Each structure stands twice: as C-alpha cells, then as structure tokens.
Amino acid sequence: MREWVMRLLSVGRRGRRDAELDEEIRFHVDELAHAFEARGLAPAAARAAAERELGGVEHTRQAWRDQRTWLPLEELLQDARYALRVLRRSPAVTASAALMLAVAVAGTTALFTVVDAVLLAPLPYAHADRLVVLYEEYLTLHAPGVSVTPGNFLAWQSRARSIAAMTAIDLRQQNLTADGDPVQVNVGAVSRGFAATVGVPPNVGRTFADEEFEPGRERVAIISHALWTTRYGGAPVDGRTIVLDDRPYTIVGVMPPGFLFPTAEVAIWVPLPLTAADRENRTGHGLRAVARVRDGVTIAAAAAELHDIAAQLRREFPDSNREWDLTVTPAREALVGNTTPVLAVMIGAVALLLVVACANVAGLLLTRGLARSRELAVRAALGAGRLRIVRQLLTESVILAGVGAAAGVLLAWIAQPSLAALRPAGFLTWKPVAIDARALLFAAGVAVSCGALFGTLPAIVASRTSIAAAATARSSGRGAARLRTTLVAVEIALAVVLVIGAALLAQTLRHLTVVDPGFHPEGVVSMTVSLPATRYGADATVDVFYRTLLARLRSLPRVRAAGAVQALPLSGNTSVRPYSIDGAPMTRASPVAHYRIVTPGYLEAMRIPLRAGRAFTDEDTADHPLVAIVNETLRRQAWGTRNPVGARITFGGSTGRWAEVVGVVADVRHFGPAAPPAPEMYWPAAQLDTLTTGGADTLRRMRRGLTIVVSVTDGDPLVVVSGVRAAVRDLDPSQPIANVRTLTSLMSESLWLSRAAAWLLTIFGAAALAFALLGVFGAASYAVAARRRELAVRLALGAAPGAIARLVVRHALAGAIAGVAIGVALALSLGRAVSALLVGVTAGDAPTLVGVSAAVVIATAAATWIPARRATRIDPNTTLRNAD
Amino acid sequence: MGGEKADILRGTLDLLVLKTLDVLGPMHGYGIAQRIQQVSGDLLSLNQGTLYPALLRLEQRGWVQSRLGTSDNNRRARFYALTPAGRRQLRQETSDWVKVSGVINRILRATD
Numbered sequence: 001m002r003e004w005v006m007r008l009l010s011v012g013r014r015g016r017r018d019a020e021l022d023e024e025i026r027f028h029v030d031e032l033a034h035a036f037e038a039r040g041l042a043p044a045a046a047r048a049a050a051e052r053e054l055g056g057v058e059h060t061r062q063a064w065r066d067q068r069t070w071l072p073l074e075e076l077l078q079d080a081r082y083a084l085r086v087l088r089r090s091p092a093v094t095a096s097a098a099l100m101l102a103v104a105v106a107g108t109t110a111l112f113t114v115v116d117a118v119l120l121a122p123l124p125y126a127h128a129d130r131l132v133v134l135y136e137e138y139l140t141l142h143a144p145g146v147s148v149t150p151g152n153f154l155a156w157q158s159r160a161r162s163i164a165a166m167t168a169i170d171l172r173q174q175n176l177t178a179d180g181d182p183v184q185v186n187v188g189a190v191s192r193g194f195a196a197t198v199g200v201p202p203n204v205g206r207t208f209a210d211e212e213f214e215p216g217r218e219r220v221a222i223i224s225h226a227l228w229t230t231r232y233g234g235a236p237v238d239g240r241t242i243v244l245d246d247r248p249y250t251i252v253g254v255m256p257p258g259f260l261f262p263t264a265e266v267a268i269w270v271p272l273p274l275t276a277a278d279r280e281n282r283t284g285h286g287l288r289a290v291a292r293v294r295d296g297v298t299i300a301a302a303a304a305e306l307h308d309i310a311a312q313l314r315r316e317f318p319d320s321n322r323e324w325d326l327t328v329t330p331a332r333e334a335l336v337g338n339t340t341p342v343l344a345v346m347i348g349a350v351a352l353l354l355v356v357a358c359a360n361v362a363g364l365l366l367t368r369g370l371a372r373s374r375e376l377a378v379r380a381a382l383g384a385g386r387l388r389i390v391r392q393l394l395t396e397s398v399i400l401a402g403v404g405a406a407a408g409v410l411l412a413w414i415a416q417p418s419l420a421a422l423r424p425a426g427f428l429t430w431k432p433v434a435i436d437a438r439a440l441l442f443a444a445g446v447a448v449s450c451g452a453l454f455g456t457l458p459a460i461v462a463s464r465t466s467i468a469a470a471a472t473a474r475s476s477g478r479g480a481a482r483l484r485t486t487l488v489a490v491e492i493a494l495a496v497v498l499v500i501g502a503a504l505l506a507q508t509l510r511h512l513t514v515v516d517p518g519f520h521p522e523g524v525v526s527m528t529v530s531l532p533a534t535r536y537g538a539d540a541t542v543d544v545f546y547r548t549l550l551a552r553l554r555s556l557p558r559v560r561a562a563g564a565v566q567a568l569p570l571s572g573n574t575s576v577r578p579y580s581i582d583g584a585p586m587t588r589a590s591p592v593a594h595y596r597i598v599t600p601g602y603l604e605a606m607r608i609p610l611r612a613g614r615a616f617t618d619e620d621t622a623d624h625p626l627v628a629i630v631n632e633t634l635r636r637q638a639w640g641t642r643n644p645v646g647a648r649i650t651f652g653g654s655t656g657r658w659a660e661v662v663g664v665v666a667d668v669r670h671f672g673p674a675a676p677p678a679p680e681m682y683w684p685a686a687q688l689d690t691l692t693t694g695g696a697d698t699l700r701r702m703r704r705g706l707t708i709v710v711s712v713t714d715g716d717p718l719v720v721v722s723g724v725r726a727a728v729r730d731l732d733p734s735q736p737i738a739n740v741r742t743l744t745s746l747m748s749e750s751l752w753l754s755r756a757a758a759w760l761l762t763i764f765g766a767a768a769l770a771f772a773l774l775g776v777f778g779a780a781s782y783a784v785a786a787r788r789r790e791l792a793v794r795l796a797l798g799a800a801p802g803a804i805a806r807l808v809v810r811h812a813l814a815g816a817i818a819g820v821a822i823g824v825a826l827a828l829s830l831g832r833a834v835s836a837l838l839v840g841v842t843a844g845d846a847p848t849l850v851g852v853s854a855a856v857v858i859a860t861a862a863a864t865w866i867p868a869r870r871a872t873r874i875d876p877n878t879t880l881r882n883a884d
Numbered sequence: 885m886g887g888e889k890a891d892i893l894r895g896t897l898d899l900l901v902l903k904t905l906d907v908l909g910p911m912h913g914y915g916i917a918q919r920i921q922q923v924s925g926d927l928l929s930l931n932q933g934t935l936y937p938a939l940l941r942l943e944q945r946g947w948v949q950s951r952l953g954t955s956d957n958n959r960r961a962r963f964y965a966l967t968p969a970g971r972r973q974l975r976q977e978t979s980d981w982v983k984v985s986g987v988i989n990r991i992l993r994a995t996d
Contacts, residue, residue, distance in 0.1 A: 006944040020952070021936070024962050027955070028914045028932065053932055060933030067937040067944075 010069045011077060021064055025057055076395070083396040086372075087403075093368055094400065096774070097361040101404025101450060103767050104357035106411035107350045109443045110419055111760075113412075113433050115343055116442075118336050121431035124259045126199025127292075130164075131331035132299060133262070134289040134306070136324050138576075138592075144327045146576075148287045150278035152313060152321070156289070157193065159309050162302040165196035166291040169262050170272050173530040173705055177734050178243035180231060184530055184738030186265040187244060189272035197292045198261055202253030204228075205238045208271050218271040221249040225257040227267040244268070245532030246734075258430045262288055282313075282320035286698055290331070303328035341836045342757045348833065349501060349764045352494045354450065356768045359494075360775045362454035363487045365397065367782045369458045390459045397455025398448055405447030409435065412443075422756040457483075481783045485811075488775040489819035495768035496823025496856055501834055502765035503848045504841055505758040511840030512751055518668035518677065519569060520607040521743035523560070525717035526568055528739045529728065530705040539622070539689040542703055545731060546599050546685065547618070552727045553710055554601070559720055560713045563602030564685070564706035567594075569670045570746040571707070575698075579681065581638050581649050583658075593634050593679040594670065595651070597688065597702055603629075603665060605711040606743075613645040613663030620684040626659035627684060631667050634679035649681070659683075672750035674839045708737070717742055757837055769856070772819075773863045780812045780867035791871055792879035801872035808868040809861055816860035820853045897938050899981060902966065902974040905948060910965040912955060913939060939964055947973050 032050035037043060051057055087094045125131055136152065137144040153168045160166070170189040175182050192213040201207060202222055212220050221242060228234060237251045249270060260266065293302040306328055313321045329337070369376075376389055384392075413435050420433065461483070536542050546564055553562035567573040578590040600616045611632060620627050628649055635644050648658040667677035685703050710720055721740055728735050748755075784791070791804055831843025841848070904919050905911060911919070916939075917932045924930075942948045947970030953963040966974070 002946055003941065003944040020962065023960065024913060024936070027912070027959055027961050028917070030959075031914045032932075055931040055933035057933075060936055063933065063937045064940055067940045 079395040098404040102407035105408025133334035151282035164294040167193040182736040188266040203256040205253030215273040222253040246534040358454040365458040393459035398451030401447040401451030491772040492819030493823035495772040498765035502761040512673040515673040524743040561604035566597040566702040629663040629682040631680040792876040796876035805868040812864040912961040
C-alpha cells in the first residue's frame with residue numbers, strides 16, 4: 001500500500017534522487033574496480049569486471065526506475081508531454097480542432113443538463129417508476145385526459161388488485177390569510193392513500209393520520225418546503241394554524257425540498273374526505289388520480305386490470321359510465337411527456353453535430369499525421385513498436401479532445417443563462433438544470449470517446465506508413481486525400497440533415513407566430529381571484545362582486561375594457577359538455593362543445609371579433625331569458641351554413657332549459673396556435689344558477705374562481721395591476737389576486753417548446769454546416785497540395801488556369817453532391833422523428849429540401865474558391881525543379 | 885564466477901538486506917553487497933545491481949530509510965538504516981523463514 005503511494009507520487013518526477021542514483025552506482029563500481037585492481041587486474045579489465053558484477057550499469061538504473069514509479073503511467077505521462085509539444089507545434093490545426101470540439105461538447109453538455117433534469121433525475125417519489133397517473137377517457141369523442149369522478153375513483157381503488165395504493169387529488173386555488181398578506185395558493189386535497197402512493201414522508205412533522213380523512217376531521221395541512229422557507233422563514237410551524245378560504249387548518253408537516261405532487265405549483269396539501277355520497281357520484285368529473293402499482297406487477301398488467309374494471313363499471317352503471325374508459329400513464333410521462341419528442345430530436349441533432357466535429361478533426365489529424373510520417377518513421381526505426389506509435393497518436397487525440405471539452409464546458413456554462421431563457425419560468429424540474437458533477441463526468445466521457453473516435457483512424461493510417469515509404473515517398477497523401485474527401489462527404493450529409501431539420505422547425509415557428517389566435521393579446525393583462533365558498537356561497541353575492549369590481553375597473557384611467565372568464569385561452573384549462581339544438585332531445589350521441597363562463601366585457605377586453613348578433617350585456621341576468629354565444633366552429637358543426645342567431649341551444653342536464661343564441665364570435669386558439677380551434681360556447685356567468693342541474697357544484701366553483709382580463713388603451717397593461725388590486729381590496733380586504741400575466745407573455749410561452757427547438761436546431765445546424773465547409777476547404781487545400789506536381793505538369797503542358805481551377809472545384813463538388821444526396825435521403829428517412837414537432841409544413845417539404853441542397857452545394861463551391869485559386873498560381877518552374 | 889554458486893531465492897534478498905543492516909548498522913549499497921557475499925562465503929551469486937531496486941522497495945515500504953553520508957574513503961555515499969518498522973519486519977520474516985526452512989528440511993530428510 002505505502003509502496004504504491006510512494007511509487008505513484010514519484011510518477012513524472014525526475015528529481016535529485018535520480019541524479020544521486022547515478023552517483024551511488026558510480027561509487028559502487030569504483031569500489032568494486034578498486035577491489036579487482038587490488039587482486040591484480042589491469043584498471044580497464046577491473047572496471048569491466050566490476051560492471052559485470054553489478055549486472056550492467058544501464059540495466060541497474062532501469063530496474064531502479066521501474067521500482068521508483070509505475071511504468072505504464074510514467075509512459076503515459078511521457079506520451080502526454082510529447083503530445084502537448086506536438087500540439088503546440090501546429091497551433092492553427094490544434095486551435096481549430098479544439099474550437100470545433102468545444103462547440104460540439106458545449107452543445108452536448110448543455111443538452112445533457114436538460115436531459116438529466118427532465119428524463120434521468122429520479123422523480124421525487126419512492127420507486128417512482130411504479131407510479132401511474134389515471135384519467136378518464138370519453139370514448140365517443142376520443143377525449144383522454146378528462147378528470148375523474150369520485151365514484152369511479154373509489155370503485156377503482158376498492159377493486160384493483162394490482163394497485164398497492166391510490167390517491168385522488170382535488171386541486172384548489174384558495175386564499176391563504178391570517179399570517180401576513182393574503183395570497184392565493186394552490187392546494188392539493190388528497191384522499192386516503194396519499195402517503196402510501198407517494199412513499200415520501202414529510203421532512204418535518206408527520207403525514208395525515210387515517211382518521212383525518214373522515215369528514216369534519218380534515219382541518220390539518222402539510223406544506224411545501226418552498227412555502228415553509230418563503231412565508232415562514234423556516235421557523236418551526238408544527239401545530240401552527242393557517243387559514244385557507246376562511247377555514248382554520250393546523251400544520252402537521254413540511255414536505256422535503258423538491259417534492260411536488262401532482263404539480264409543481266401545489267404548496268399545501270390537506271386531506272380530502274370521500275363520503276358515501278361521493279361513492280355514488282359518477283358524473284362530477286373533477287379529481288386527478290395517481291396510483292402505485294404493486295411490486296412484481298408490470299405497468300401493462302395493472303393497466304389491463306384497470307381497463308377491465310372500467311368495462312365492469314360500463315356494464316354496472318350504463319347511465320353514467322357507458323361512454324367512459326380510462327387512461328394509464330407512467331408518472332414521468334405525465335409530468336414531462338410533452339417535452340420528450342423535442343428532447344429526442346435534440347439529442348439526435350447534437351449527436352450528429354458531435355459526429356461532424358469528430359469527422360472534421362479526424363480529417364485534420366489525418367493530413368497532419370501524413371505530414372509527420374517522417375517523424376513517425378524515425379521513431380519506428382528507433383524501435384518504437386507500432387502499438388506504441390498508435391498509442392502516442394491516440395494520446396494526442398484524447399488530449400486534444402480534453403482541451404476541446406474543457407473549453408466546451410466553459411462555453412456551455414457561459415451559454416447557460418441564454419439556454420435557461422428558452423424555458424418558461426414555470427418549467428417543471430425537480431432537479432435544477434445545471435452543470436454539476438454528473439454533467440462534468442458526462443463531458444469527460446464525451447471527450448475521451450471523441451478522442452478515441454477521431455484519433456483511431458488517422459493513427460492507424462499513419463502508423464501503417466512503412467519506414468521505407470515514408471523516407472522516400474512524397475505523394476503518399478493520395479490515399480489520405482481520398483479518405484478525407486469521404487469524411488467531408490459524411491460531414492456534409494449530416495450537416496444537410498441538421499440544416500433541413502432547422503429549416504423545417506423555423507418554418508413551423510413562423511407558421512405558429514402568424515396564426516391568428518382569435519384574440520388580440522396586446523395590452524391585455526390577466527389575473528385570477530378565488531372567492532371562498534364560506535362567504536360567497538350565494539350566487540347573488542358572487543354576481544355582485546364581479547359586477548361591482550368590473551364596473552370599478554372600467555372606470556380606472558387607461559382601461560379600455562374589463563371582463564372575466566373561467567378558462568382563459570392558453571391557460572390549459574377547459575370544460576366540455578354535450579349540447580343539443582333547435583328542440584332536439586338530448587341523446588347519448590349528442591355532440592360536445594367546450595364552454596366558457598364569461599362576464600359582460602370579456603369578449604371586448606380580449607377583442608374577440610363578433611361575427612354576427614351581439615355580445616353579452618349587464619342585462620343578461622338570471623331573471624332575463626337565457627342567452628348563449630357560439631364560435632364559428634360550433635356554428636359550422638351545429639348549423640352548417642345557416643345563421644344561428646335566434647336559434648335555440650341546450651347544455652344538457654335534466655331541466656332541459658333552452659337558451660337563445662344571440663351571437664357568433666371568431667374561433668379562438670384556446671390550446672395555443674398549434675392546436676386547431678374546437679367548438680366553443682359562451683355562457684353569461686350571471687345566468688348559471690338557472691341552467692345548472694348536474695354538476696352544479698362544479699359550475700359554482702368555477703364561477704367563484706374566474707380569471708379577470710383587463711385591456712388598456714395603450715402601453716404596458718401591467719401598470720393597471722395596482723389599481724385592480726386596490727379595487728379588489730376595497731371590495732373584500734381579505735381577497736388577493738394572483739397569477740398576474742400579460743396575454744403577450746402567455747402567447748410567447750405557449751410557443752416556447754417550438755421556439756426552443758427551432759433555435760437549438762438552428763444553432764446545431766449552423767455549427768455543423770460551418771464545420772463541414774471548413775472540412776471542404778481543408779480537404780480541397782490538402783488535395784491541391786498533394787497534387788501539386790501533377791497540376792504543375794498540366795500547367796507546364798499548357799492547361800489554362802481556369803481549367804485547373806475547375807478541376808479542383810469539380811473534385812470537391814463531386815464529394816459534396818454525394819454528401820448532399822445522402823443527407824437528403826437521410827433527412828427523408830428520419831422525417832418521422834421530427835414530424836411530431838412540425839406544424840404547417842411536412843418533413844418531406846420539397847422547397848425546403850431543394851433550397852437547402854442548392855444552398856449547401858453553392859456554399860461548397862464557395863469554400864473551394866481559395867484552394868482553386870491557389871492551384872492556378874502554382875509555378876511549374878519551381879515546383880518541378882524542387883525534388884521535394 | 886563459477887556455476888556452482890546458488891542463486892538467491894526469490895524474495896529472500898529483502899530478508900538478507902534487512903539482516904545485514906541489522907548487524908552492520910547504517911551502511912551503503914556497496915558495503916551491503918560485500919557483506920552478503922562475504923558471509924555467504926562467496927557461495928551465493930548476487931547480481932549486485934539488483935540490490936538497488938530492492939533497497940528502494942524497502943525504503944518505499946518504510947522498512948529502511950536513507951540519507952547521504954561520507955564513506956570510509958571520504959566519498960559521498962547513500963547510507964541505508966533500519967527503521968523500527970524494518971526491525972519488526974525482520975523479526976517477522978526471520979521467524980517465518982525458520983519455520984518454512986525447518987519444514988522443508990524435514991520433508992527433504994524424510995524423503996532422502
């Protein structure tokens with residue numbers, strides 16, 4: 001042990017001790033020689049005998065050195081020292097190779113940090129791979145992702161054998177008051193089974209006791225670590241009372257940092273008691289459900305069992321369940337599934353970029369290796385084995401890769417803020433996206449494999465050059481030039497793939513930004529309120545609140561219009577209901593439309609164009625005739641070409657009350673520009689109590705938590721927020737507003753994934769193309785140099801300079817065109833991978849393919865211009881006279 | 885140098901060096917080599933060069949330490965000395981050697 005420490009410590013250290021060894025050996029030999037002389041030998045013979053007795057001075061010295069350090073490491077260090085000298089000797093090649101690697105490694109590492117946080121980092125649950133998210137699916141509409149009814153949830157929970165634990169979540173926006181400023185918080189009311197499902201105990205305190213899921217005993221709360229540190233400063237909170245929507249809750253625990261369930265926004269968890277009445281409720285869709293699959297059961301088997309249970313429920317409760325199935329999604333997919341197709345494409349793209357960079361560096365090293373063939377031949381002649389030479393060259397490559405990777409990590413670190421800016425503020429990760437030890441390890445791995453990848457080929461080619469050939473030949477570069485042309489063709493092919501991808505994504509982004517969202521986001525700010533049921537139980541109270549508030553807002557300076565809606569476009573929220581028109585009875589086959597509960601002023605504030613009829617007014621109240629507005633898609637779907645104004649529509653429920661359609665408005669891209677508009681109907685919030693029957697509670701809750709939109713005449717809409725806040729406080733001092741967002745920021749955020757994908761691929765494509773063109777330039781330059789004598793002969797025999805230039809360009813173009821052709825073919829076959837990301841353009845878009853191909857060919861021709869000119873300036877006289 | 889001399893058994897050089905240093909006290913490489921050959925009555929063939937890696941090894945293991953000094957004829961030379969750890973090691977190896985050689989001798993006598 002100690003011996004090895006000493007030996008490793010001595011690696012690479014040529015110290016005093018080595019010099020002293022020589023003296024020690026000399027002393028030994030001298031003494032021996034004296035002794036032999038004393039026995040009568042002649043001085044020379046005595047010395048020879050002494051060295052023999054020692055076993056050779058050099059041999060002794062070598063054996064001692066072997067013992068002093070660890071030889072393989074010592075040799076490696078020698079190789080490395082030598083490599084550094086060699087790399088310093090050709091700074092241009094070294095710098096350009098390192099720079100290309102740096103860019104490629106920066107891209108790879110930056111992407112790794114994202115992939116690591118999103119796809120690799122464990123979810124904040126025990127054995128998170130056993131967790132699945134359950135939704136109901138409305139079969140006639142093929143609408144998955146519908147929230148769950150308490151009745152169905154309880155049936156699944158009691159029947160599924162393959163599920164170890166299951167919990168239902170009711171997501172609420174509530175007002176947290178009584179300690180500090182009133183704030184709106186996202187509360188997750190979780191049913192019995194929460195603790196066993198997530199498998200993570202609170203950091204501080206305890207989880208909910210079983211009896212706390214009984215109705216009336218649920219006034220306990222567990223808070224998130226973030227809320228604990230921001231609102232309570234990390235002070236002891238166990239047993240502290242908080243007030244949610246005017247009801248007191250006792251804090252019993254704090255979850256660990258990074259814990260999120262079921263979304264990152266939830267800051268407080270409370271028990272959700274499910275009662276006998278809930279057991280019979282199979283129509284009120286409002287819960288989320290998460291289940292833990294029993295150990296030893298596959299997710300697929302659990303899903304199959306749950307589908308069977310859904311089928312049983314369809315048979316047992318045809319009235320409510322005939323059209324309902326469920327969906328089972330692994331937790332990670334449910335959390336980040338929307339980003340995986342983009343990440344997959346980006347991983348592929350950055351891998352291609354890395355290969356292009358490696359191929360390019362391989363090309364550089366290949367030609368430099370040939371320039372060094374004499375040096376290598378000398379080394380071989382001096383007894384260096386072929387393996388030793390290959391190892392020497394590989395060491396150079398790996399060191400080069402290491403330098404490039406170090407620069408790349410630095411570049412990635414510098415680029416990190418811009419990369420972070422591509423993500424929306426609320427982008428969910430339970431592990432920060434950062435260059436950490438894992439990312440560094442990854443970058444090191446990339447560097448070593450790159451070094452091996454681009455180093456092997458040139459090393460083998462260079463080491464194969466025989467001593468005799470190297471000592472005499474001058475044109476051993478012919479084969480290498482061909483190899484390099486091949487490498488360049490590969491680079492061009494891969495660059496073409498990336499550039500085509502970037503062009504397709506850029507067109508997608510352009511398409512999405514020019515799509516008419518159906519409303520004008522400029523100058524509009526939105527914010528949410530949530531009126532607690534304790535004080536706003538009566539419908540009239542809620543109406544008075546909104547009516548008074550909106551009237552006050554409209555009187556604020558610079559406010560153009562103000563209104564409110566239960567599901568703002570781009571918020572991701574929606575609600576659907578079946579409808580029927582013109583007196584037809586409601587059936588199971590009735591079509592379904594999305595509905596928006598709005599106040600007067602909403603359409604005006606959003607500037608949603610009115611196509612026919614009128615907007616809602618303050619007259620459309622509960623004691624006036626019921627009215628509705630439909631969008632153009634619903635008009636087309638229900639009335640075809642007829643004008644629906646004056647027609648009648650009903651929204652289901654047993655009362656079957658009919659509303660008169662008073663207006664038609666333009667389609668709104670509710671789910672962002674990429675999703676086509678859906679049929680939508682608008683209801684006045686003030687008339688809800690007269691039409692609600694089934695699911696009345698859900699509708700009432702929606703009405704209590706509307707999103708207010710305020711549109712200003714000019715300038716930044718955020719300036720009115722303080723006025724809005726004051727107006728709300730005036731009406732109800734304990735009522736906060738939250739989620740203040742401008743509609744333009746929501747618009748921009750809805751495009752973030754497309755924008756990030758387009759930007760990243762553009763950067764990768766541009767880098768790959770630049771590398772490939774550098775490769776073209778380098779290969780052409782080298783080809784001209786290698787064919788110098790041949791070109792000189794041609795010139796001497798009277799070839800026109802133009803012909804010589806064409807020869808060079810044609811040679812380069814042949815490779816480039818082959819590369820482009822392969823690239824286009826590759827892009828077409830990879831089209832399926834990106835088609836999920838494309839909107840308004842297809843992967844096989846001919847103008848894109850032709851345009852990119854033409855541009856790359858022209859750029860290739862341009863890149864050969866300097867070498868071609870150099871070829872025409874060869875002076876036959878000097879070239880042919882000089883033997884070398 | 886005659887062919888009748890026995891080669892030093894693998895692994896026993898360390899023991900011989902430790903013992904020599906134990907007897908002589910601090911000594912330089914040449915002195916150690918001469919002492920081993922004298923004591924063995926010139927019956928052992930010692931490739932004297934192998935002494936130096938062995939001394940370095942013993943030093944790396946912490947059994948001997950070395951410092952520069954002056955030889956009898958006033959030349960600079962490196963003197964090696966046993967450390968307390970080296971002395972313990974010598975006792976250990978000596979008793980091992982006695983045990984092993986005793987066993988081997990017994991076996992050889994039995995089969996003779």
